[in-house]
Amino acid sequence: MKLLFNPKIAIILSAVVLLVSACNMNRKPSGNNEQSGEKLEKANVEESVREFVYPLPTAFEATEMLNRIGAAYILTLSNPLSNVERYLTEKSKAINLGIYGADLSYASTYNQKQATIDYMDVSKKLVDALNISGAVGEDIIDQIEANQDNKDSLVSIITNTFYDTYEFLNQADRGSVSMLVLAGSWVEALYIVTHITEDTFQNKEMVKIVMDQKASLNTLVELMSVVKDNPAIA
Secondary structure: OOOOOOHHHHHHHHHHHHHHOOOOOOOOOOOOHHHHHHHHHHHHHHHHHOOOOOOOOOOHHHHHHHHHOOOOOOHHHOOOHHHHHHOOOHHHHHHHHHHHHHHHHHHHHOOOHHHHHHHHHHHHHHHHHOOOHHHOOOOHHHHHHHOOOOHHHHHHHHHHHHHHHHHHHHHOOOHHHHHHHHHHHHHHHHHHHHHOOOOHHHOHHHHHHHHOOHHHHHHHHHHHHHOOOOOOOO
16 A cells, blocks of 8 residues: 555545455354363463564455465555655554555565565664564564475464564653654555556455454444544544
8 A cells, every 4th residue: 555544544434445345244153162162262361472462464364365366466555665754653654664664565475475574664663763672572583584484384474474563662651753653554455455467346255254254343443432532543
C-alpha cells in the first residue's frame, strides 16, 4: 500500500463489513476432550508467559492463504521501501511499521529473499525512530538472513517480532502506538488480498479469505473503539 492511513482504509473496512455480514462463524466442537484440554493448557501457558497477548492473527495468516491457493507474488502491492523517509510523525511511523510488517510477512511467505531483508530493514528503521529498539534484537536482520531457507524458522522469528513489539509498547504505556501498528498491519494484509487480482470478488477462494477476516475485523474495531478519543489515534 503506497498511502498513509487514510480514507482508503475506511473504504476497505466498509467493504469487508458488507462482504462478511453473511459469514457463518459457527465452529464444530472437538470430539476429543483430551486434545482440547491439551490445546487449552498450551494456550494458557503461552498467555501466562506474555503479559500482553497479541490480539489478532498476524499478517501471515492472510498471506499464507494466498500462497496456498496459488496467487502470485506482486511486489508493487507493497509499500515502496523509499517511503520510509516520508514518515515524520509518531502516528505515521507507527501505522507504517504495521504496514511494512505485513509486507514483510508477504515477502517471506513467498520466499522473496531480498524483499524479506529489505522490508525487515525499513521496519527496523521505524522501530528505531519510534524509540522501541528494545523490542527487536539488534541481530534480527542477521537472524533472518541465516534462516532464509527455513521457512518455519523465518515465520517464527518474524511472528515473535510482532509479538515482542506489541508487548514492549504496552509495557511502556504506549498502547495507542501499538494499536496503530496493529491496524496498519491488518489493513495492509487485507489490501494485498483484495488487490492481488482485478477479479478478487469473482474468485470464490479469494472471497473466502476476505470473509475469514470477519472475526479479526470485529476484534480490531473493538480495540480501536477503546482508544478512539486518544489524540495519538484521532
